Amino acid sequence: MRSCLLRNIALLQITACAVACAGAPPPAGADTADGGSADAAADTSDPLGVHTWHRRVALGTLQTAADGSTPPVTFTVPPQATSVLITVRGAPAFEYTLSGLSGPSGAIIVPKNWLDLSSQPWLCLPPLCINRIAAEPAIAAFLVPNTPSTQLAAGLHTLRAYAFDHPAGAHQRSPKSVPLEVAVNLVAKPAIWKQNGRIDVNFCLTGYAGITAAYAPQHPRIVTALADFKAIYAQARIELGEVRFFDIATDTMIFVHDDGSDGELGDLFEKGAGLPLGVNVFLVDAVQRMPAIGAGSSLIMGLAGGIPGPPLEVGTRRSGVVVSLRMSGGPDVLGRIIAHEVGHFLGLFHTIEQKTGNEAPIADSLPDTSDADADNLMNWLQTENSFTLTPQQAGVLHDNPWVAPTNLP
Amino acid sequence: MQVRIVPTILWISLTVPGLCAATSAIAADIAQPLRSWLLAIEAVPNAEQVRRAGGAHTEALLDAVIRDTKETSYARHRALSFLSLLDTPAALHTLRKHLMLKDDSLRATAAVAWASGPGRRQPQDAWPDLDRLLADRAPQVRAAAARALALAGDGKGARDRALRRRARESVPEVQKALDRAVQQLDAREAGARTQ
Numbered sequence: 001m002r003s004c005l006l007r008n009i010a011l012l013q014i015t016a017c018a019v020a021c022a023g024a025p026p027p028a029g030a031d032t033a034d035g036g037s038a039d040a041a042a043d044t045s046d047p048l049g050v051h052t053w054h055r056r057v058a059l060g061t062l063q064t065a066a067d068g069s070t071p072p073v074t075f076t077v078p079p080q081a082t083s084v085l086i087t088v089r090g091a092p093a094f095e096y097t098l099s100g101l102s103g104p105s106g107a108i109i110v111p112k113n114w115l116d117l118s119s120q121p122w123l124c125l126p127p128l129c130i131n132r133i134a135a136e137p138a139i140a141a142f143l144v145p146n147t148p149s150t151q152l153a154a155g156l157h158t159l160r161a162y163a164f165d166h167p168a169g170a171h172q173r174s175p176k177s178v179p180l181e182v183a184v185n186l187v188a189k190p191a192i193w194k195q196n197g198r199i200d201v202n203f204c205l206t207g208y209a210g211i212t213a214a215y216a217p218q219h220p221r222i223v224t225a226l227a228d229f230k231a232i233y234a235q236a237r238i239e240l241g242e243v244r245f246f247d248i249a250t251d252t253m254i255f256v257h258d259d260g261s262d263g264e265l266g267d268l269f270e271k272g273a274g275l276p277l278g279v280n281v282f283l284v285d286a287v288q289r290m291p292a293i294g295a296g297s298s299l300i301m302g303l304a305g306g307i308p309g310p311p312l313e314v315g316t317r318r319s320g321v322v323v324s325l326r327m328s329g330g331p332d333v334l335g336r337i338i339a340h341e342v343g344h345f346l347g348l349f350h351t352i353e354q355k356t357g358n359e360a361p362i363a364d365s366l367p368d369t370s371d372a373d374a375d376n377l378m379n380w381l382q383t384e385n386s387f388t389l390t391p392q393q394a395g396v397l398h399d400n401p402w403v404a405p406t407n408l409p
Numbered sequence: 410m411q412v413r414i415v416p417t418i419l420w421i422s423l424t425v426p427g428l429c430a431a432t433s434a435i436a437a438d439i440a441q442p443l444r445s446w447l448l449a450i451e452a453v454p455n456a457e458q459v460r461r462a463g464g465a466h467t468e469a470l471l472d473a474v475i476r477d478t479k480e481t482s483y484a485r486h487r488a489l490s491f492l493s494l495l496d497t498p499a500a501l502h503t504l505r506k507h508l509m510l511k512d513d514s515l516r517a518t519a520a521v522a523w524a525s526g527p528g529r530r531q532p533q534d535a536w537p538d539l540d541r542l543l544a545d546r547a548p549q550v551r552a553a554a555a556r557a558l559a560l561a562g563d564g565k566g567a568r569d570r571a572l573r574r575r576a577r578e579s580v581p582e583v584q585k586a587l588d589r590a591v592q593q594l595d596a597r598e599a600g601a602r603t604q
Contacts, residue, residue: 251589252582253521253556258453286553288521289453290560291494295529297560298453298490299518301483326514327482340450354445354452357461382448382483 053189053408054401056312059182062161068115068175069099070161075184077103079154082194083399085185085311088161089139092262092317094176097121097135098142099162104155109144112160121164121173130365132349135164136306137262138317143308143347146396147365166259185311185401193405194398198241199233199342200278202314204248204271208285208325213245221325221334228335229342232377232387236394238403246275252285254322256303258292266317269305273315279345279402280320281338287324299324301337301382304344311401321345331384336377340386343378346400348393350380366392440470447474447487456494468492468499475507475515486518493526501527508538516545517553524557532563536570543570548580555586559593564601568594 062070077084088096100112114128115121122135131150133142145152161180164173203222205211216222230240248271254264272280290297305318313319321341323334351369353362363371364378368390375385378393389397397403442462446454454462463470474480474488492504508523510516520542527535539561542554555574561567568591575587 251556251586253553253586255556255560285549286518286521288490288525288557289451290525291453291455293455294494295496295526296456296490296493297521297525297557298494299483299486299521300453301450303451326518327486331481333483337450354449356452356454356458380449380452381445382450382481 053187053193053405054312055186057184057186059184062180062182064161064163064175064177064180066175066177068162068164068173068177070180070182072100072158072160073182074156074158076156077152077154077186078188080188081152081154081186082189083152083187084144084157085187085308085401086142086144086159087139087181087183087185087310088141089181089183089310089316090163090178092138092266094163094165094178095122095135095137096140096180097124097162097164098133098159100158100160101142101144102158103153104157105153107153109150109157110142110159115162115173121162121166125362126365132365134307134349136318138266139306139310141306141308141310141318143396143400145399146347146349148367148392148395149365187399187401189398189405193407194395196237196239196406197398197403198239198406199346199402199404200242200276201240201244201342202272202275202278202280203243203245204275204280204282204320205245206248206250206252206282206284208252208283211283211325213247216245221332224332225335225338228387229339232336232339232389233342233397235389236397238394238397239406241404242276242278244276244278248272248282250282250284254284254287255297256287256289256300258290262317265303265305265322268322269317269320270315272320275314277312277314279309279342280314281342282320282322283325284322285324286326287322299326301327301333302341304341307344307349308347308400309345333382333384333386336386337382340377343389343393343397346397346402348378348396351376351378352380354380366390366396368392443467443470444484446491447484448481454491454494456496459491459494467495468497468503471500472503472506475503475510482514485515489515489518490522493522496526496530505538508542513547513549516542516547517550520545520550520554521557524554525560528557528561530562532561532566535561536563536566540570543574548583551578551580551583552586555583555590558587558590559597564594564597568598 059073064070090096098110099115101110102108109131110129110133114124124133131144131146161182163176163178165176166173205213205216211219250268250271254268256265257263268282287300287303288297289300302323304321309318310316323337349364351364352371374383375388377386377389379386446462460467471488471491475485489507492500504522507519524539528539543551545551558567558571571587571590578584
């Protein structure tokens with residue numbers, strides 16, 4: 001029942017249709033639509049074919065114009081698809097986002113003029129984007145839907161990707177004319193396949209505090225963290241499948257500049273190349289973050305490669321999460337921080353963003369999360385109790401192709 | 410006399426706790442936004458945001474958090490870091506004082522704060538302390554200071570120090586950090602030359 005349809009409507013318009021792939025995630029770089037007839041499955045008990053739920057479709061290399069945007073590119077979402085995850089990949093010196101995404105009959109998911117209306121290009125937030133999107137350098141990924149308020153309709157979708165940078169310290173974007181690779185990951189998981197899922201995890205260890213791959217499975221701090229991590233994701237009916245430990249030769253301290261470059265973080269994530277497919281969790285001594293303006297730096301607990309990160313790939317410059325081990329003493333929140341960063345990597349935003357001035361509070365787009373819920377895993381504050389996930393947050397996690405259904409027929 | 414003392418005691422007993430409570434409430438009001446920043450998982454404020462959150466006594470509040478051993482480890486590390494963001498004599502003074510902290514891990518954070526803050530703004534004034542940190546008894550602190558050398562405002566001075574220290578360093582982890590600093594400083598120099 002594998003099927004696919006790829007039509008070139010015009011030189012710069014590519015239509016791809018969802019298709020099936022084997023139940024196991026495909027290897028990195030696998031895919032591309034291979035033509036053939038579009039005989040979408042009619043069997044609703046196994047809607048995309050035999051044990052199939054994901055397919056990556058490359059939309060090709062596109063060039064952004066002087067205004068930073070690519071020409072419109074189209075792809076078809078089949079009736080079976082439950083979510084799509086779009087990736088935009090380019091030179092690491094620049095950041096990438098979408099400058100428009102619309103569904104059949106012109107339904108707007110990302111308005112094409114949002115960059116003109118927003119004060120900053122890194123996040124498109126409600127009311128402009130009910131389905132939030134976040135820019136990233138090197139590879140940006142966008143999950144649709146990431147809120148029940150957005151419906152993924154079957155049919156022709158049109159997207160435009162956008163490349164930009166911003167001079168150090170500047171809050172204004174500078175559009176870039178560069179080549180980009182755009183791909184669409186089509187996910188088809190009927191409700192029954194979202195009842196249970198699993199993610200495989202690779203712990204990438206720098207040897208800090210004597211935590212090596214050989215010792216980590218017995219290290220008390222790692223054992224406790226892993227138990228917390230498992231318990232948190234069990235709430236979303238997601239089990240940790242393969243949990244592997246690897247020694248990675250790299251810096252134990254990572255410096256992250258808020259100037260839009262991916263720098264040391266990208267170098268770190270690339271060290272995961274060649275590992276088995278899994279979400280890479282890098283445990284380092286410290287992650288030091290430097291604001292875009294002024295001198296100084298601050299320790300942070302962790303960072304994710306994206307919201308979400310690139311799907312089903314390891315070793316890209318955004319593939320993974322990094323967590324600081326330096327803090328010790330008091331209640332150890334290591335497992336919760338790992339779970340929090342993996343939550344971002346799979347597509348969850350903070351339930352509410354920290355207020356930095358007089359701006360209105362920015363909540364996520366999930367109706368069942370509470371702005372005041374300090375116990376939620378995706379609270380922006382570190383607390384001892386940040387543990388819970390809501391059903392709608394679980395739904396977002398299951399919409400990500402990293403979460404493989406475990407109850408395939 | 411007794412008649413006058415009793416009301417006075419009564420006045421004090423009623424008023425002082427009230428005043429203390431009021432003062433604490435004000436302090437808590439000032440401290441709460443700062444506390445939020447201290448406990449944020451990923452976010453880092455800029456200097457203006459730290460100042461706005463902490464008010465006129467920001468440095469003193471950060472100092473109190475660093476010294477409070479009952480505080481969470483993360484808040485203490487962050488408070489040290491935040492001093493590097495502030496370009497004031499009080500922040501400089503407080504951070505310099507904490508370069509002597511007994512806890513190796515906190516001192517490592519202080520070393521990075523020193524190199525990335527004062528070391529970036531006024532490298533000539535910051536070198537004596539940074540030199541001491543590069544020779545610290547704890548390898549963790551030496552490694553942190555070494556890694557942060559590349560952030561210093563004086564690239565040549567930083568490179569010279571890294572090479573000097575590298576010749577004497579015996580711990581592989583610190584050697585690696587020094588090599589990385591030299592590599593980054595060379596890249597920075599090359600980048601500056603091409604611009």
